[in-house]
Amino acid sequence: MTEIHDLFARNRTWSEVVRKTQPDFFTKLSQQQSPRFLWIGCSDSRVPANEIVGMLPGELFVHRNVANVVVHTDLNCLSVLQYAVDVLKVDHVIVCGHYGCGGVQASLERRKLGLIDNWLRHIRDVHHKHAIAVEAVLAPVEKLDTLCELNVIEQALNVCQTTVVQDAWARGQQVQVHSWIYGLKDGLVKDLGLNVGKQEEITPAYGRVLARYRAKA
Numbered sequence: 001m002t003e004i005h006d007l008f009a010r011n012r013t014w015s016e017v018v019r020k021t022q023p024d025f026f027t028k029l030s031q032q033q034s035p036r037f038l039w040i041g042c043s044d045s046r047v048p049a050n051e052i053v054g055m056l057p058g059e060l061f062v063h064r065n066v067a068n069v070v071v072h073t074d075l076n077c078l079s080v081l082q083y084a085v086d087v088l089k090v091d092h093v094i095v096c097g098h099y100g101c102g103g104v105q106a107s108l109e110r111r112k113l114g115l116i117d118n119w120l121r122h123i124r125d126v127h128h129k130h131a132i133a134v135e136a137v138l139a140p141v142e143k144l145d146t147l148c149e150l151n152v153i154e155q156a157l158n159v160c161q162t163t164v165v166q167d168a169w170a171r172g173q174q175v176q177v178h179s180w181i182y183g184l185k186d187g188l189v190k191d192l193g194l195n196v197g198k199q200e201e202i203t204p205a206y207g208r209v210l211a212r213y214r215a216k217a
């Protein structure tokens, strides 16, 4: 079993390996970061943002919380988004959820876990909004997968509707918002189809994506 002090040993090994392969790696990175992508993902330990998309430190700006939720009053998430868009000027904001998400599952099963129930209430709201599509799926695993997907779509929509992204689009800044989902079983990322780069694209893109769920229901 890995003990807490082992983490220092692992860190030294990692630092040595990086220095050997790229001697100027840390010097360069310590001077500035210029990531082109903001990743908003789940805190789940099995979904490490950089590794999944094969990116090195410096290439991905990351915000993670339980079940990759974007709430309009969450100053933490909004500050990350604002800094990424206004200062770093990222080209893409990716909301990436994952199948088998524990947070989504707890919401679906109405499990009582304490304080976090208040956070997960946002996913219960997604469930409520899309009750017909979710309830039409009978198998429990597929029902969970469906709600995981719909949660990503709703959170990506929330990103589009933030003042940060709306203001960026209004001044002509190029920012593309994406909705992705990661499979724990195969390590693959799938595009859920809500890709928006302009205010006027929101409604048609959202309509197209939701039509797929309505067809299934």
Ligand code: CO
Pocket: 042, 043, 044, 066, 067, 068, 098, 100, 101, 102, 103, 104
């Ligand atoms: Co999760």
